[in-house]
Amino acid sequence: MGLSTSSYQQMEPSPCNLLSVKVIRMKNLRKADLLTQSDCYVSLWLPTASVKKARTKTVKNSKNPVWNETFHFRIQSQVKNILELKVCDEDDHTPDDHLLTIFFDVSKIQLGETVRLNFQVNPQGKEELEVEFTMESSPDLPENIATNGVLVSREVSCLEVQVDEGRIKKGSTERKFALTVEGSYEGTQNLSLSSCLCPASPARFHYIKYNHSELGIALPKMRQLSVTSSSQDESESLTLALNSLPIQDKVTIGETRTFDLHVKTKEWTQGLFNSSRKLDVRLGFDLCTEEQNFLKNRKKVVAAALKKVLRLEEDLKDHEVPVVAVTTTGGGIRALTAMYGSILGLQKLNVLDCVSYITGSSGTTWTMTNLYEDDDWSHKDLGELIIEARKQASKSKMSAFSLESLKNYHRELSQRTQAGYKTSFIDLWGLMIESMLNDGKDEHKLSDQQQAVNWGQNPLPIYLALNVKDNVTTKDFREWVEFTPYEVGFLKYGAFIRAEDFGSEFFMGRLMKKLPESRICFMQGMWSSVFSKNLLDAWHAADNSEDFWHRWTQDRVTEIEEEPDLPERPHEMATCMYTPAGGISNALRDILTDRPAVSKYHSFLRGFQMHNEYTQHEQFSKWKDTMLDSLPNQLRHTAEHLELVDTAFFFDTSYPPLMRPERKVDVILHLNYSGGSQTMPLDRASTYFSEQGIPFPKPVLNEEERKNLKECYMFEDAETPGAPILLYFPLVNDSFQRYIAPGVERSASEIELGKVDVSSFYSPYSTREVSLKAQDFNKLLKLTNYNIQNNENLILQALHAAVRRRKQSQTQSPSQAQSSS
Template identity: 50%
Template sequence: LILLLRTVRVTEISQADCYVSLWLPTAAIEKCRTKTIRNSNDPVWNETFYFRIQSKVKNVLELTVYDEDFATPDDHLLCTLFDTAKLPVDRTVLLYFKPSSTVSSVRSVSVRSGRRGWRRAQILEFSSLIHKFLLICKICACVCFSNCSCHQDLDMRFGFDLCSDERAFLGKRKKYVASAMKNVFHLQEDLQDHEVPVVAIITTGGGLKSMTGLYGSLMGLKKLNLLDCITYISGLSGTTWTMANLYRDAYWSQKDLDSHISEAQKQATKCKMGCFSMDRMKYYNKQLCQRKEEGYRTSFIDLWGLMIEYLLNDGKDPHKLSDQREALCDGQNPLPIYVSVCVRDNYSTQDFKEWVEFTPYEVGLLKYGAFIPAENFGSKFFMGRMLKKLPESRICYLQGMWSSIFSVNLLQIWGLSHSSEDFWKRWTQDKIDEVDEDPVLPTRPHELRTRMYTPPGTLSSALRGALTDRFSVAQHHNFLRGYQLHNDYFENEHFCQWKDTVLDSRPNELMQNPDHLGMIDAGFFINTSSPPLLRRQREVDVIIYLSYTTGSHTSSLDKACKYYSEQKIPFPKISLSDEDKKNLKECYIFQDSDSPRCPIVIFLPLVNDTFQEYKAPGVKRCCSEMEEGKLDLTSRCSPYCMFSVSEYNILNNSQMIMQALQTAVQRRRQNTCC
């Protein structure tokens, strides 16, 4: 690639020391760069760079201009992204790139190609006011090689379908659900497989309060004989503590829950100061050293996980995520799904987050359809093959990650009092300028537009780092290392369903594949565990939405509804009046009758309404019992009080819950007939 550049820096007193960096990560391991032309506002390069590319992957050439400095880091002036898929074969093309606004940017580029690979001659002009740049290109030869499929040899699974283990589980679970619904609704005949609705429990986080609240809700469903109607339970933050404890028992949902609840009460009300004793500190140090020797990158989140282990147990908990398969072998319990989000440095959670689901079978990133066996999470991978097997993490380390309250940053704190991050984004984000091409080439939907990125100044970059820096993030080996995106990735419907980050149109950075994935509590984005259950393949008919938040109960539901609307994921519209939001009832049902794929949502906020006057549905409190109904749900003193009111709210709204389940059965039958 032959590159010539002319620069005029009228705003600078000193002359520039410019060079250009070329990055095509799909073709070269390292970035290429020109030599530096010193003390010149009119530099010219005549250098050649060779690239051999694979047309099946997304090849985006990044041209970045720097002003070299000796005492300080080089000034990043501008970056231009060009999708090479736009280049036609066997035809020379002359293009003018015209920025839609005036920026300090590339002005002219000339590109030619050789037979064996790409050889480009580029002429770039820069000035403080940019008008256009020129691109001349020609592809002389395309060489195709036939490759046999290697998916069968991989140690990970690619695809958006459910794994074979989950499909087998669903077949077994349907028998429990069909039998339970026949008994509850007094049906004369058994439900056929296609008539059995998929019912899922979704929770919000909230520490010990959400943990005890979920115990109460499950007890209520158990008393109504509806627990066997549930196919999935998803959780985040504190509700994962409940789930992890229950799934130690392979048949927990088939037994009385009193023993589990009594144990949870004992742990929730015990003195917490013991976790800071000298013996515990020695134990923490020993466990963290052992974890580091095993090959894990330890962080404060691992220490937090060990503290959770103490808070929820009397001793060491050897339980692991894959051990929970025993509780699913006959379909005897709902399938647990734990939710987290993957984040990156220098980006707020709003700007970059990727949903991660954990089941006893697999761990996977929803957007890419990339899954690995649960027991291999944390092991080292490269291009789909496991390079080094690490011992599976104990469940306490995952609980620390799923409920990582220490992953907060300043932007998150700002969001507690302000609904938007736009104020800070104006000062800290890259300026993006769309580039118009003249003449306009025939384009295809998967081709990315040419863009120019102007980075913020030094002060803004420092401010951005301070605002987005998190105290601690769980670090696990990246099982996507070595992969690149397909050339048509931007048109993949499954990818687009979860396409919600600022890097989705910058594939080089999106697939930069850091050695480790940073994962945090999903509550830092939207306090809900619903995304994995809205995968089309799970075909969820009814969602029992259990909210245990101490603030606005509708906040997470409203945010989830807005998010799914933007992502075009079927979800009913949430319509609550201001009066309803001020004085919430115990149960609401939301549905969209016009969309057969849209699940019915049963919303159960944790409110103390009729429980103040009734100790059980239809049983009024006597005068001596009225004090027991006056629960302060915002108090931090006794989180165990959440158990009674959450159980009561389920029992008191049994008719609405059963009505929604019956509607789901009818919809299943109607859709089958259609």
């Protein structure tokens, strides 16, 4: 079942402008050489307008170099355009020295203005760069773009390169040459010419229509060739500016053969499934149509269940039905087992039908994917599922490492690579999970789970991962990515694709190449990718403070002033100067931030640019929590792949999808299965959401309570509109030691069964374990089942409070009601 196309964004016209940048001079330039002044030049890069960098000439041995060179850029007015002015010292025998880079937000220049600025890069040394900017209207037609206020999808053109073969002399051989359009979806393509009569197929490139793009033609290098064209240019390569096309030029290679090269551009009117007027990536922060329909159906189930468990006399009206969610944390085989017990307890209390969402990460995703293979699992006796889970948890895992299994893994990974995926050790880990938790191959896929939620018969499952960068720590950069049976998307960007399209290739919001949907084991490997930690992640896990290594591996980005002062607007980025770390620091950073393994999937954000006012967007601001969020050129670079890891690399949580205001969650049951401190995940969640300005109840626990935790705590913040009611279930063995069931004391012979070690170093439930003995599985299952059932009163109290809140919100003003909901 695909997503309805009506939820996908249409293209709308938006004007482009012409920006002229005149690099005038630099004063009091620092010395980069020991004996002479710097041999200085300035490179200019505006990645939203051109993939190529421009540069001035080099002024030799000068403290006050003068250039007076002008460069022109065509820019989209709704895009965040950050110009990078890089000052370099040219060296003949070694790489050029990078002295500094200035980041300048060109939206500070108003249409029709010419402004000359002096950038104060070192006020003490009176070092400054003088640049003049002019902004004019473009005579081009407005560009068709789509935007949600955070991301911008721009108009795409299609370039066709057709080769018609000419006369072929005797003895001629096959010729190969490369065609390149930097920044295009295709990048580089190779064409072969031979003596066969079949004409070569045209090469096609998709690129941003209004970018400064070029077609590079690298000719064969089998031997020295004389290359001529009708323009009499002699070279082994050609470069054609695409903004001057269509072009038809005759190119002659040596004396052995001749071919005609036909190049033309055209409007890209037809994508793989949709026309260019409609995107395949949904840009928007609202819930997709399918999830909205799910909620309508689920509300009927929840209303009936609440009437029963709360013993209400009347049916609840639609607006009186609260949204209840379960959130879980990871912990490998421990989390898998414990979650079965908790779900069983909720089912026995008839509370499971009151739940609309279940979120998971790491080990709990193993339980969830198993549950959702049954279209009606929450209304069936879970006994059979639990028996099978116990069997898989307790069996020997050695077969997962047998020679036969390794051969199967190799074959599967080879097939995955051939299908177009970039495989890694994490994919192998996924296959090992499948082998350890199943008796055979599991063909189940994420989108198959739609059948389990389409009629609202079960809660909607949401899985969570982090997108990271290879050379940056998780502490400094991460982005929440949620997975439902309907969609996969980024909370921060409001960008979503169909679940069945995850892993396929996209460009500028268009689906370019459909890949077969991954089997669920590969998703499990990615959601629990415990092998993706780098050395700095490990260091931060041990010491959360700013540390020596972190300080000494960072480049410096500092705000600088320009003269004269320009009027400031909230969405404009402050002018900054970037000073690179030294060579030793860069080498150290590469070592410390290298990830031994990471799950890589084709990025469906590829090509998107940031909206000019993205930092002011309310939803982006809620999830704006990393150092790169204010550096758009680094935030949305040209990376072809997402790098996805377990959320525990930041902190062990699956809360974020439930904190989206569109889901309007009233009650959250936090089932904690983390190892170590049982209060740390809750404390970190509370601190994080407080810093983000997201309503969340503050967990108040004194030191004595933290040392001797009970089975459940209820936290409510009536003073903060929109804050959910929170029921927190730490993984502890409290009254279970004395009671076999709520109100039923253990006999002397049953005391031993109540001793469940869930916290010591020697606990059988350590995260590092991949197997559990059957008796240990049963103990943990019964413990978490008991902990839920023994706190029925608190659960019902929270549900009563949520219903009461919903009813009260209808008596308030519309604005108050909206905040409360």
